[in-house]
Amino acid sequence: MLREYDRIVNKIRPNTKSLLVPHLEDLEYKLRPGMVTLTWTSMNIDGYLTHVHQGLNKLEQLIININDIMENRIENNLKSLSKTVLVNLPQDSKTYTLEEFVEMQEDWIRIESQKLKSKNYEVEGAVEDLIQTICSYQLDQHVEPISAEEIQKLSKYYNWSMY
DSSP: OHHHHHHHHTTSOGGGTGGGHHHHHHHHHHHHHHHHTOOTTOTTHHHHHHHHHHHHHHHHHHHHHHHHIIIIIIIHHHHHHHTOOSOOOOSSOOOOOHHHHHHHHHHHHHHHHHHHHHHHHHHHHHHHHHHHHHHTSOOOTTSOOOOHHHHHHHHHHHHHHHO
16 A cells, blocks of 8 residues: 555656645545554454545546646647747748848737747646646645645746746
């Protein structure tokens, strides 16, 4: 069971690890009876194992969802944004007047800025979905919820990444 726990925890991406501290504490809270009170002869060990495995599966699904949002909706959009070229240099050997060149660049920038704007909205929505996914996870009442400061750090990190 601890190997499974380690396997799941190793899937957590570094920039979301601090957000998932309450989730890990929740799982540790579920594991605690096995470390403190249960013995090999306990009558309710099957119920305990079922409870822990459900918690592990639930946490693993959360991490899979988080990694999916981050990889496919955030990081891929950020990569495509970083490859955006804002100057279109002509490949042909044709000469252009200054006015033609400026007009050509304005048209190019108008098209590319629309793409940038669209990707920005996609990343914003994905970050909101990521935060919603993390916050909607049901924690035990004994576990402190995610701090607003950690959520704000994540938002600021991706705001900064957009620049």
